[in-house]
Amino acid sequence: MERHVRPEKPSRVFDRGGEWAALTAFVNRPLPHAMLGIVSGRRRMGKTYLLRALVEQRGGFYFGATAGTEAESLRQFSAALAEYTGSPVAFSFATWDDAISYLFGQAAAGNPTGPPFLVVVDEFPYLVKVAPELPSLIQRVIDRFQVEESRVRLLLCGSAMSVMGGLLAGTAPLRGRAQLELVVRPFGYRAAADFWSVADMPALAARLHAVVGGTPAYRRQFLGDDVPASMADFDAWVCRTVLSPFSPFFREARYLLAEEADIRDTALYHSVLAAVAQGNTTRGGIAGYIGRKSVDISHPLNVLEDSHLLARETDIFRAGKSRYRITEPLINFYEAVMRPAWARLESGQAAEVWARSAERFAAQVAGPHFEAVCRDYVLGPGRSLLSTSLGQVGSGVVTDPKERRQIQIDVAVVEPGSGGSRPTVALLGEAKWGTVMGVNHLGRLERAREILTGRGMDTTSCGLACFSAAGFSDALRAEAERGGVLLVGLDELYGRTMPTTVLP
Structure with a gap:
């Protein structure tokens, strides 16, 4: 041959x-x-x-x-x-x-x-x-x-x-x-950090990726290698690039939407994306936000999914439930931070707008993005920490009937049952962007594991994990040293250090 x-x-x-x-x-x-x-x-x-x-x-x-x-x-x-x-x-x-x-x-x-x-x-x-x-x-x-x-x-x-x-x-x-x-997809979060030459600064890399994602053209073609030099330069960098009306970045999110062939009424599609960026992630929530019936938004949702701008993620614990997530960070940043203050940004008030957007950026941009990065970590470089390399990686809600509350699980690994075997839960994790995590977060995960056991799922090898960009309390670190929980911070996510605990 x-x-x-x-x-x-x-x-x-x-x-x-x-x-x-x-x-x-x-x-x-x-x-x-x-x-x-x-x-x-x-x-x-x-x-x-x-x-x-x-x-x-x-x-x-x-x-x-x-x-x-x-x-x-x-x-x-x-x-x-x-x-x-x-x-x-x-x-x-x-x-x-x-x-x-x-x-x-x-x-x-x-x-x-x-x-x-x-x-x-x-x-x-x-x-x-x-x-x-x-x-x-x-x-x-x-x-x-x-x-x-x-x-x-x-x-x-x-x-x-x-x-x-x-x-x-x-x-x-x-x-x-x-x-x-x-x-051909965007660079993953680790490759993007290498591409932007910020891999040795995980806190900066995480914020940068939450804004521009892993699109290669943005660094060189759009910004001419204008890269934030440090965390101290990040705010100024955002103002002189993404939020500046003189930068090609300024209208990029709008152009991304307008370039899709099947999108005609861009105002409707921006409203759908804005609904998701504001935290209305269910079909009913999106419809209510934009003032339409659920059936009326099927087409824009399908088009945005086909365009790889929106992803529908099923609830890993509740059949038939799903949530939508904006997959392009720049669009999410635009809808959450830029669009509500567009007139002020056009008039050159970037510094003022950005100064007032800290809470919105943390809650609507960096927080959800950090959760997605943590799932990517478990699916990729962190998979060696698990007892299994199989199973679905996702998120979901565990309902606590006793306390009448819902426990949000940001990172979960579940192997579906087959041949009469029970579904197996390999990992339950919670991710926090701006919160120092403590034993109360661990207690919530332990309660979720207990509920899932009562529902007939196999949790005998279920590990618990806390992901935080802000750090962990001394009490939680002590629990980790005893083998009770896996702690993953920015250094671990970006491969600068390895977690000290390996899950069972």
């Missing part, structure tokens, strides 16, 4: 080791048939940067579509293909059918034992908008070259998540034809 050397990831491509491995494995697969891959991800994630690096190493054909008419787009594609092939005369395809057939034919006519022919069509949704027949045309030629030989490796890339997700869904023409479906 023919073997090709897999090219190493260029040093200029930060992180993205898994994505690079998936792309090179797709391109190098030694099959004599055409193959299709779909690459998607919201804007500014570095998709184009990643794919251009791949094309440069493989010598493939790259075409970046732009917004335009069908005739103009076809003319641009023809010119790019003619330049790539070194044709002395410009190509003049009459239809997209002719262009796609020629492209695949070129691969079929090439060296049958040579490396595959890589083709990248970036911002594919622009083409689909003016030529909706394109997926069907590609499907037809892919089917043809599943029988005939053609070593083309076609990657379709785009930022409109609803469009890209629909390419392989339901009865779409390309369903069942793709051998790769890659979503």
Whole structure:
């Protein structure tokens, strides 16, 4: 069997080791048939940067579509293909059918034992908008070259998540034809800290990630490497970047929403996001906040989920219950801090607005974000602390019938029962952003474990964990030393130290 050397990831491509491995494995697969891959991800994630690096190493054909008419787009594609092939005369395809057939034919006519022919069509949704027949045309030629030989490796890339997700869904023409479906996501919180060069300052890294998340383009393309130098510089940095009307960051959250193809009434979608940012995280709560019936917000909720701007997270302890969470930190920051004071920010009052936003930032931005980061920790680097690497990681509410209260569990790991076995609770945790945690928080977790035991769940190996960005009381630390609880602070979350207690 023919073997090709897999090219190493260029040093200029930060992180993205898994994505690079998936792309090179797709391109190098030694099959004599055409193959299709779909690459998607919201804007500014570095998709184009990643794919251009791949094309440069493989010598493939790259075409970046732009917004335009069908005739103009076809003319641009023809010119790019003619330049790539070194044709002395410009190509003049009459239809997209002719262009796609020629492209695949070129691969079929090439060296049958040579490396595959890589083709990248970036911002594919622009083409689909003016030529909706394109997926069907590609499907037809892919089917043809599943029988005939053609070593083309076609990657379709785009930022409109609803469009890209629909390419392989339901009865779409390309369903069942793709051998790769890659979503390029934001950097995780640890990788983002490395990217922003703040990994040695966990308190700063946590606040920075709560505002800008893990979007690669924000540091260099938007801010020209303007990074807060220390915690003392963070407030000034927020005012001169995100809250400044002269910064490209200022309107970025609005643009993120407007760029999605399926979003028409942006005011309605901003209201939905504002409801979630204000703590109205259930469907009924969102509907009540914006003055609509629950049934009337199904479409905007679905569109925001498809756009990867909103996530619906099921209650891990209550079947049928779920809550919504904004997945893009910058949008959450905008809805919670910026939108309510927009007129003042436009008039240059960033320092005043930010000074009055401390409580709102802690409660509506940093707090919920910290809880999500703690779940990411348990799902990723902290999984070795558990007795099991399986189980669903999430959050939920445990109802205490005796005290007539609800105990919020911010971090939980539960293995569902199977084959007659009971569900197993491996971890119960509480996360606090601005509170020094004490034994009262531990007592709440112990009570939740007792209730779940009474409900028939297996809690014999259930560990308890306290996550805090503000620290722990001496009494709670003493409990941890006796093996009663796992304590995870910012140093542990960012890998600077390891928790001293390992759960059973």
